[in-house]
Amino acid sequence: MVLKQDKAEGQQPPARPAGVPAKRATIRDVAREAGVGIGTVSRVLSGRAPVAPATRARVEAAMRKLGYHPSRAAQALSRRRTNTIAVVVPLFTRYFYVEVLRGIEEALDETGYALVIHSVERAADRDRAFGDLVESQRADGALIVSLAPDLSLIESLRALHLPAVLIDSSHPALPSVVVDHERAAAEATHHLLRLGHRRVALIDRKDDPFSAEAASARIPGYRRALAEAAIPWRAEYEVIIDFTPEGGQTALRSLLALPEPPTAVFVGSDTQALGVLEAAREAGLRVPGDLAIVGYNDIEVARYVGLTTMRVPMREMGRRGGELLLRALDLGEVEAVHLRFDAELIVRRTCGGSLFRMPTGIDAIG
Amino acid sequence: MVLKQDKAEGQQPPARPAGVPAKRATIRDVAREAGVGIGTVSRVLSGRAPVAPATRARVEAAMRKLGYHPSRAAQALSRRRTNTIAVVVPLFTRYFYVEVLRGIEEALDETGYALVIHSVERAADRDRAFGDLVESQRADGALIVSLAPDLSLIESLRALHLPAVLIDSSHPALPSVVVDHERAAAEATHHLLRLGHRRVALIDRKDDPFSAEAASARIPGYRRALAEAAIPWRAEYEVIIDFTPEGGQTALRSLLALPEPPTAVFVGSDTQALGVLEAAREAGLRVPGDLAIVGYNDIEVARYVGLTTMRVPMREMGRRGGELLLRALDLGEVEAVHLRFDAELIVRRTCGGSLFRMPTGIDAIG
DNA sequence: TTGCCAGTTGGAACCGGTTCCAGTATACTG
DNA sequence: CAGTATACTGGAACCGGTTCCAACTGGCAA
Incomplete structure (x- = not known):
């Protein structure tokens, strides 16, 4: 990677010390200028x-x-509130989290609250973020995304x-906003079963990236759907693996190596499903002819690779979460409301079947 | 979308007023407890x-x-700095911006600075965000992404x-961190020319989503490459259009309707290129057999649709920007340093040509 | 012994708002 | 007409830190 560095030629006067901001007008200056008391200025302000x-x-x-503008810091100190909301979110690069954040933004827009984002990449970060939350009352409230709070935090x-x-x-x-993963998984699995598949595998990942015991709630949904269709459950058809395309790729390879490989896979994340598609292509399988695939989340890419998937209302969840928090802030008390959303099946090209007419020519992508 | 709402059954005592945080120990409490003066506590702290x-x-x-923890608000007031950095970023859902943010995060990690994100969706938002930046010194410094600052802001x-x-x-x-778009565009165009194409079109969008006059710097690069190859420039081969897949789709349709349609397109964003791919598929064109495509940015999807593209070092740019700001904060003065990066050509399946051996079987995706 | 300095310490003053109480002017009541 | 509410206003006290100056200590050179 090439990198060039140009020094600016002195078009501007030598910068004076930054860091320490220039002297700004205070409420007392305004009071003097207007010939009133500071209380009056404050009253006008509020x-x-x-x-x-x-x-x-x-x-x-x-x-x-x-050119007076009130100092946020001073307001925060004397009002005892910062007008800031903290969001703790894992790996916020991921489309899922970004969408959630977008929803949160929507809810907070116009409310005057600023958003401070704590991105958590490792379990240690999470603890630090939770610690921060508590210690340095930088925020009036918190939104915690996809992370299980521990008892001490609560x-x-x-x-x-x-x-x-x-x-x-x-x-x-x-209070919480969740998706009924169990039900969504059952629906995805049912869909594959309805299409006639009898050998349906599951590839999934943990729900909470940082807590080892938080097995995905999709697993019971998958099992329930099988049971309801009277299809025997097979341990070797459940693969729990890394939340990456490579994870999905590895998982499908191992499934294909089985004596009786599956003809359909429900994948607990679109991210992994991308790898599954790659592995199918590398094995020379036609999708959905030889292998049907249903993903999970409906991330942006899904549309472009034609992935059938369960759409999770990510942005909506963020928005509702934000609204719940705003209400708690308003009311001055938190009600432990639990909102539960359902995911929605989005049929594209990777599941096939006669139930749906595909536009001609784009039936296969493998 | 189904939505259920469960009221929690009173497992917990009625919540006491939130909003007003509980009384916390102050520096004076600590001083009394330790039998010292407040100055001494402050000295221990700092x-x-x-x-x-x-x-x-x-x-x-x-x-x-x-259980004492210093109040950030009080520190901010008396130190005259907030330990917060503001980021103003358009539409931060986009992969590009998310990657940049990630880079910024990397730079700020461990520095104790918090990140306040101002997401800008409309031109009006931008002005408001810039206003905020200035008015309410909530932040010690600012990072402005992909937005042209106006004079009053400066x-x-x-x-x-x-x-x-x-x-x-x-x-x-x-100070700024940019990519040499002009050069990158020339390189992309050169690549297509080297592959033997003589009818190479450009599909692009504005650089700054909010300033009408900010034409893409890629345009001159494209033209220069043509000129260097002695290929006459054709006005009808330059399409400036919305920064969406639909934009790309529309653009390609119109190019294909020309009496002499191009055999190759350089697309100024991968997002648009996705639509171009779609339009090629719908027209029954083989990619790259009938149409070669080079995109721009190397967003995540690009890899999965096999799009040849110019990789822009998004995360690196964010990181460098963050570092530049930290240095300005440290030094207490800003040097107008300008870092310029080059994009890198990533060859995948949509450009074809004999220069590169393609892995068998994945030559076509149309 | 005195003088001086470095290492420590206490706490008043300050950062820039909000809040509350006391005070004044005006309006309305009986 | 006094009596009392009502509308408005000024400013001290406070939010919880930091900073700075004055003061106190002991060690060491003169």
Whole structure:
């Protein structure tokens, strides 16, 4: 990678010290300029107490003249609230999290709350992020995405009266917004069974990337669907593996190596499903002719590779989570409301079957 | 979309008022507990002045006993810095921006700076975000991604001594991290020409989504490459269109309707290239047999659809931008350094040609 | 012994808002 | 007409840190 560095030629005066911001007008300056007391200025600012119209006008003129803007830091200190909401989210590069964040943004838009993002990449980060949340009351509330809160966090939040909402994760003590993964998995599996498949495998990953015991809730859904169709369950058809395309690729390879390889796979994430597609291609299998695939989440790519998948309302979840938190902030109390969404089956080209007419010519992508 | 709402059954005591956080130990409480003055506690906290080891131990014990953590708001007020960095980024759902953010995160990790994200979806948002930046010194510095700062912003930043760094955008007065789009476009075009194409079209979008006049810097690169190969330039081969797959699709359709349709297209964004692929498929063209395509950015999907593209070092740009800002914050002055990166050609399946051996069987995807 | 310095320490003043109480002017009641 | 509410206003006290100056200590050179 080539990298060039151009020094700017002195078009500008030597920069004066940054870091320490320039002196700004304070509320007292405004008060002096307008010939009123600081209390009056504060009242004009907040609009929460009566001020005579003439006085208000004078104060506003003074503010304009001095280019006055209240200091957030000072407001935060004296109001005891920061107008900031913390979001703790794992690996926020992933499409899923980005969509959730987008939903949160939607909810917070226009409310004056700023969003501080704590991205968590390792389990240690998570603990640090949770610690931060608690210690340095930088935020008035928290949204925790796809991470299981531990007991000590819950207690700290309660002790500090810091409202928090869980998104894609749940705990009885906190409000949450989740998807019914169990049901969604059952629906995906049912779909494959309806298409006539009898050898349906599952490739999946953990739900919470950082807690080893948080097995995916999709597993029971998959098993239930099999049971309901009276198809015997086979241990070797369940592969739990890394949440990466490579994981999916490896998983499918191993399934194909079985004496009786599956004819259909339900994959617990589109990300892994991409790898599954790759492995199918490398094995020379036609999709969906030789192998039907249903993914999970409906990430952006899914549409372009024609992946049939369960759409999870990611943005909606973010938005609802944000709204729940705003309400808790407003009401001054948290109600442990639990919202549960259902995923929706999006049929594209990787599942085939006679139930759906495919547009001609794009039946196969393998 | 189905939505269920369960009220929690009263497993927990009625929540006490949130919003107003519980009383926390202050520095004065710690001082009293440890039998020292507040100055001494502050010194222990900051570690920036000598404190006798025995005293320090007593203070630390007191802090531990009281569960003391300094208030960020109070620190921000008295230190006149917030330890927060603002990022202004358009439509941050896009892979490009997410990658840049990831790079920024990398740079800021472990530095104690928090990241406040201002997502900009409309031009009005941008102005509001810029306004916020200036007014409410919520942040010590700013990173502005893919947005052209206007003059008034530059002046405000300077007046406030608020350091800012531009990423994927530039201005003489501010440090910036950019990609040499002109050169990258020339390289992409050259590649297609080297493969023997003589009818090479360009599909592109604006560089800055919010400023109408910011034509893509790729256009001159494309033209230069043509000129260097002595290929006459044709106005009808340059299509500037929406930054969406649909835009790309529409663009290719119109190019194919020309009396002499191109045999190759350089597309100024992978997102549009996805639509181009779709349009090629719908027209029954083989890619790259009938139409060669080179995209731009190397977004995640590109790999899975086999798109040849110019890889832009998105994460690296974010990281460098973050580092530049940290340095400005450290030094207390901003040097208008301009870093320029080159994009890198990533050859996959959509350009074809005899120069590169394709793995068998995946030559065509149309 | 005195003088001086470095190492420590206490705490008032300050950062820039909000809040609340006391005070003034005006309006309305009986 | 006094009596009391009502509308508005000023500013001290406070939020919880940091900073700086004055003061105290002991060690060491003169």
